[in-house]
Amino acid sequence: MAALLPHNRFGPYIGDEKIGQGTFGVVYKVTKEQQSNDTGQVVFYALKIVELAVDQESRERELVSREEDILKTVKHHNVVRFVDSFTQGKCVCLVMEYCSDGTLYTFIRKRESKLSEDMFVNFLKQIADGLKYLHRKKVLHRDIKTKNILLTTGYILKISDFGVSRITDLVNPSVHSIRMGTPRYMSPEVLKKQPYGQKTDIWSLGCTAYEMAEMHYAFDANREKEAITCIKNHRLPNFDGIMYCSYMKDLIKSMLNKDPEERPNAKQILKSLLGHECTTWSLPTSPIGAELPAIHKTSQVNDDTTQYQILQAAKRESTIKPYKQPRKSLEFASTEIQKLLVSKLDCAKGCDIVCGMKKYFREGVTLRDTLAKYQGSIRGDILETVRPLCAALQGTEQALDALNEAKNSAEASLSSSTDRID
Template sequence: MINEKILHYSISEKLGGGGMGVVYKAEDTKLRRTVALKFLPASFSYDEEAKQRFLYEAYAASSIQHHNICNIHDIDETEDGRLFICMDYYDGKTLKQKIAEGPLKINNAIDISLQVAHGLLKTHEQKIIHRDIKPANIFVTKDGTIKILDFGLAKLSGQANITKMGSTLGTAAYMSPEQASGNDVDHRTDIWSLGIVIYEMISGKTPFQNDFEQAVLYSILNEEPEPISSLRSGVPVELERIILKALSKDPEDRYQHIDEMIVDLRNISITEQRDSLKRFNLNKKKKTKHTLYWSAAIIILLTSVFALWTFLDTTYTKVEKRKFIAVLPFKPISETDENKDFADGIHDDVIIQLSKIGELKVIARSSVLEYQESKKSLKQIASELGAGSILEGSTRRSNDLIRVNARLVDPETGENLWAETYDRPYEDIFVIQSDLAQKIAAALQIKLGTEELFSLQAEPTENMIAWDYFRKGKYFWEVSYNFEGNLKSAEMFTIACSLDSSFTLAWIFRSMAYSVVAGQSPSFEERLNYIKEAEFSLQIARQTGEDMPEYHLARGHYYYHIKNNLDSAIIETEIADQKRPNESNILYFLSILVSDKGDWKRGYNISERIYQLNPKGTGGLLLGAWSTFGLGLYDESEVWADKLINNDPESGLGYVLKTITVLLGKGEIERAQSILNEAKIFTLRDTYHFAIYQYLIYLYKKEFNKAVSVFKDWNYPVRWYFLGIAYKLMNNQTKAFDCFDSTRVIYSELLSKHPDNKKARLRLAVAYAALNDKTNALLQMAQTTEDSRRQFEIDYIYFNILIDEHDFAVKLLKKYIQDRTEPTSFMIKNDPRLDALRKRGDFKEALKMIPDE
């Protein structure tokens, strides 16, 4: 068609083409302007559906006037009946062409994303869904303006489909799960596709790739994308969160409207620009004619500065040291139960308020409680806690009137840095806490940022009864490790929410509590109810609390305990840590997550931060023991575990960690048994983990009847999985079959409601393998993630033994030995699940690969 004249258009060159048409550059001889003409392919001349879609594109695009959407001028027909659209011609490249040249700069990618999002905002306002957002349909002009092209698959909300029932249209790699499965779609399908495009701009590849379209669709429906931070360094955590949120498989978990995504993209754009400006200013060098004068002046000044150095250094050190603060328990002025509870509650509240100040490092509450009745001097307490300043106070509550006395002291000198007495109605409690925190900041020469000030001044609720129940919930949340205590916490938060439905912080903690309870629940049916409560609470909290660090922490718990999505849990918790960097509870959870991921070194580094903030608490000790175990430092791990036992013997956590270290790290099976026996005398609070490790000891000793007896009175659903393994190893095929069949039923039901639970999926695959159903076993294992297979690698090796893939099982074992830093020797040499491989030559070769421990 080049050099042809069609109507009043003179065609000069072909620009490109797609499934719905070929595009040419042309001159409009009437209006003397350059345009682009898109022709319906000749082969579609008699395809009514194609014609209808082509006409619909013209209608959809022409009805939207926006600078980020390609302008449509006209639709016409050639003499031989071929339809074409006349649109603006732009000089530049498609985004597909730009990505082919390499991943984009972060700032550039964010800018493009924002422009596409603004175009989609206008589109969605017109009730039009694009349905084919991809780099080939995004044009980047030479001046950087984005134009969204090709509305060939667009759909008007509420209009009947013009496509075939159940058909999947659009390039497979960019389809949303609902689009890939042929289900109804809404505007959130465009949000998914934009998430794919952002991922590709940053990493240079799409998250779901395969040579076959059906395999791509399967991945979209069943697999999680590889974390983008593992593909490219320097990707902002917030950008990764935006991408993951856009790529939530359930549309309800995505951005519900594109304007929400725009807000987050704009915020990160501002941050990136500010950081770039800082880097520019740091690197910029100015040379002027005054350079010599300035040099001379600097030499003179340096002499004076040097003379002042000792004084300034001492002053600076003192100022900075004072920012490490311990808040001692507030003393009730009168010893009534009401006054004791009030003093206890306000102590916790003040610590939380001060923790919102980024420059302050506040010793955790659990580390200062032991000083409630202490006769030690402030100087001695400060030395034990590593604090540079101490806040102490007293309180009284009489009906609806309260008094709060507080003073900030330099423990070295005894100097009063600040003091205040508040006599107010109880309803002013939040005003008092806010004022107290702000004045302490001023006394410590801390300038509060806008966000910090807003957070300090925010009043969580106007209902003081709701606030009292919230504090009760916080108490159970902080002291409980078991199912019953966490459930009690959730119930208190529920009452608080019922008294004030706008109490965002209560909804957030309710979600966290139910997420943990769901993970601990011994009842499958109750677990499903707890999951619903956690999801509902998170949904309510999101409406007003999306910017709060506690909200992101709650999302982290949800992803970890319910979704079994470790990467998303880490990202959400990192955001919480960024927003509140010195909060020991956030750091505690983050350390658990990164250790589960296998990043033991980072886990240990975080545990050191926790120990600094909470030297008397269990969190830093627990994580110190766990991370040193993962690093193979078994003696150090045992020292940490002993400290934990001495600090909190009743929790059982120290005994559990010491058992793990002695059993799996040092391979001392009898000593591990004696540690468990001692634990059962001192505590019954952690019966879940005691049972698991007692089972493992019996398993490694090949005392399978005793292993079975461990779960005699156990109600946790996972018991059927463990029993199935024990009976299988006993060669009791009938009972093994019954147990694995129960496992199949339980996990199939769980996965029907929560298909992204990777741990359940892997155990279901093992169950099918044990039931000799290789087809379903492979189908289930194909839907697990590499992350879950790495986390439960011995189970994955056992799975391959069960399906008679022994060669592959040994290959996995060798890779396991090469890749792991945590213990391998004792487990591999003693785990009876691997006995089927032990006579093989390649298995013996694998054993030689194990380093001396």
């Protein structure tokens, strides 16, 4: 494997910090001599060095050349950007954009809690978008995994490491049978040395999605050999610990279908994610000891009116049924959501903002317009975290209004009935 070159110099680049290990090389954080951006800040790059061994020079050179060719042809915001390439001695150097927040693998395992459903959906959207682009460009990645997904500022994800990738044949793209990639993420067809195509990347994406949800490998056996056996025999991991909506769990399972033809393609996955936004809030037990129902929110694209299961239940309340218990549950849910909102806003005016939001919701102002009123008060980096909480609060406020209408209707009905009897 490549060692650090003399004087910390790599062609016109300087640096000495090792930041990663690729499939066939070591990656360093570097700067270019006398180069900065428009604001005068130093620009960093990621430089991958592959040292060509004498006995494997032709094979390694072929893989590096393939990675370079692919990087030069792809330009997408969710794919790492190619900058430069050169040779130095027996080493081939590839220069790419620097992603400051490391790998998705490290990000997941440093967390103390699992990804929220909204963050999970956001991340999966980005990976699927990048993969859709690659597949449209006829690029078969063959090693999609959390260690090959990089994060940069603003939680932007980038697919990286094209060392084992290849451009598929336009005439017959599904005839590859050479086993390439990382065993824990390999599809059954690859492990069985059967022909495979783009759907093998979808299987790997399913493994990656499961890992994002559960913070450990999908096929997490103690030994890699056991994990491979589970994949070959299609013994899927346990999904009971995933606290997302059933739609998300079903989507992950569909990517892990043993039949490649039954797996969705990247475009279908992205379309499903863009057309579905769902958050499940598991609330604490109520003071009276009854377990509250989770709040489910489902939004259609370009629809500002959010429908909630809990709101629908409130609307179905009959005028002759008790409404006190549903109201207590809703009020408790609303209180918990408000607490979460204030803590997530992380500003001195958090309580005032939440009170203002409740007022706007009661007046029928849409979620989008309500958030627009607070753009100057809510930091952009937490807006996506706050948005589903606001939507959930909107739902409970609407549901409380519906229960009030049910109460008034019931009282009016009873009053009218008593008048007729008298």
